[in-house]
Amino acid sequence: MSGEEEENAAELKIGEEFLKAKCLMNCEVARILDHKYDQLQQTSDDPTNQISQVFEKSMQYVKRFSRYKNPDAVRQVREVLSRYKLAEFELCVLGNLCPETVEEAIAIVPSIKSKGRMLEDDAIEKMLHDLSLIKKFE
Amino acid sequence: MVFLEVEMAWNVVILPEQLDANGLLLHKAIILRLMDDIANRKASKEHGYYVAVTTLNSIGEGKVRELSGDVLFPVTFSCITQKPAKGEILVGTVDKILKQGIFLKSGPISSIFLSEKMMRDYKYVGGENPMFLNDKHAKLEKDTMVRFKVLGLKWLESDREFQILATLAGDFLGSL
Numbered sequence: 001m002s003g004e005e006e007e008n009a010a011e012l013k014i015g016e017e018f019l020k021a022k023c024l025m026n027c028e029v030a031r032i033l034d035h036k037y038d039q040l041q042q043t044s045d046d047p048t049n050q051i052s053q054v055f056e057k058s059m060q061y062v063k064r065f066s067r068y069k070n071p072d073a074v075r076q077v078r079e080v081l082s083r084y085k086l087a088e089f090e091l092c093v094l095g096n097l098c099p100e101t102v103e104e105a106i107a108i109v110p111s112i113k114s115k116g117r118m119l120e121d122d123a124i125e126k127m128l129h130d131l132s133l134i135k136k137f138e
Numbered sequence: 139m140v141f142l143e144v145e146m147a148w149n150v151v152i153l154p155e156q157l158d159a160n161g162l163l164l165h166k167a168i169i170l171r172l173m174d175d176i177a178n179r180k181a182s183k184e185h186g187y188y189v190a191v192t193t194l195n196s197i198g199e200g201k202v203r204e205l206s207g208d209v210l211f212p213v214t215f216s217c218i219t220q221k222p223a224k225g226e227i228l229v230g231t232v233d234k235i236l237k238q239g240i241f242l243k244s245g246p247i248s249s250i251f252l253s254e255k256m257m258r259d260y261k262y263v264g265g266e267n268p269m270f271l272n273d274k275h276a277k278l279e280k281d282t283m284v285r286f287k288v289l290g291l292k293w294l295e296s297d298r299e300f301q302i303l304a305t306l307a308g309d310f311l312g313s314l
Contacts, residue, residue, distance in 0.1 A: 006224070007223060007224045007225070008224055008225040009223040009224060009225035009226035009227075009288070010225040011225070013225075014223045015221070015223065017142060017144060017184075017185070017221070018140070018142065018221075018223070021142040021143060021144045021145075022142065022143040023140050023141070023142055024140070024141040024142065024143060024218065025140075025141075026139060026141075028141075029141045029189070029218060032190070032192060032218065033189070033190060033218075036190050036192070043166070050170070050173055050174070050177070051177075052176075052177035052178075052180070052188075053180075053246075054177070054180055054181070054187050054188060054189055054246040055177070055189055055190050057243075057245055057246045057248070058141075058187070058189045058190075058220065058245050058246050061139070061244065061245035061246075062139075062141075062245070065139075065229055089140055092140040092141075093140060093226070093227065096139065096140070096229075097227065097229070097285070099310075103309070103310075104309075104310045107308065107309040107310045108227045108310060109227075
């Protein structure tokens with residue numbers, strides 16, 4: 001991103017990599033790392049050596065903070081959130097933090113209420129309701 | 139915490155004795171070396187933390203390095219990365235409590251400081267098990283989960299990691 005404009009995730013002023021690359025939620029990362037971990041155990045002669053600290057800390061973190069564990073639920077969360085014309089980054093923050101009220105959703109992702117966005121409170125309410133249903137039936 | 143899956147390029151160096159006529163073994167050697175390199179690199183200012191290599195996408199033509207006989211293969215691969223952003227809301231756990239504030243950790247980020255000045259109504263309570271308490275009896279002690287906002291961040295080249303300043307100023311922030 002250009003050096004002049006200061007980064008601010010609250011206004012969705014974030015590095016280009018966040019807009020170009022695929023963003024992943026904690027629960028999605030947990031599944032990928034789990035799989036990767038099993039793979040390492042099988043292919044490597046010395047698995048403990050191949051697991052970096054960053055890997056280990058991230059894995060502990062995403063396991064602890066994943067709101068959804070079941071693979072189908074993880075897929076549904078992305079599907080539900082993608083109906084609301086969110087940026088990838090916003091989608092992941094909402095999926096990770098699972099706000100319970102409209103006010104909370106706006107507090108953690110202020111950019112969803114910024115100028116020019118069509119998201120009304122009703123739409124946000126519906127989105128949170130859909131998310132809570134996934135959690136309930138997981 | 140938002141993770142990214144990014145495609146990037148790297149040069150993998152393979153020793154002459156690892157060059158096997160069996161393509162599969164060479165492939166394996168390249169993957170293992172790449173994972174090793176990325177694990178050692180840990181993080182960078184532009185990509186953030188390197189969490190895991192997910193796929194090896196292409197292996198280019200190897201070039202022999204004249205003096206050593208090593209072969210250098212340009213590769214492209216996908217990697218899961220984690221880069222903190224200013225203004226982002228993160229969740230972490232309390233690591234250490236000092237009078238001046240709290241150290242938090244969150245995923246790969248191990249150096250997050252939440253100054254006592256940034257904690258709004260939380261007050262320090264000393265003793266054997268020091269903690270911060272607010273009027274509503276919300277507690278911040280070791281291993282408490284905290285939702286905070288990234289106030290600022292700095293890349294430390296010597297430690298190859300980010301240092302983050304956190305704040306609780308904002309709605310819906312604090313202990314969970």
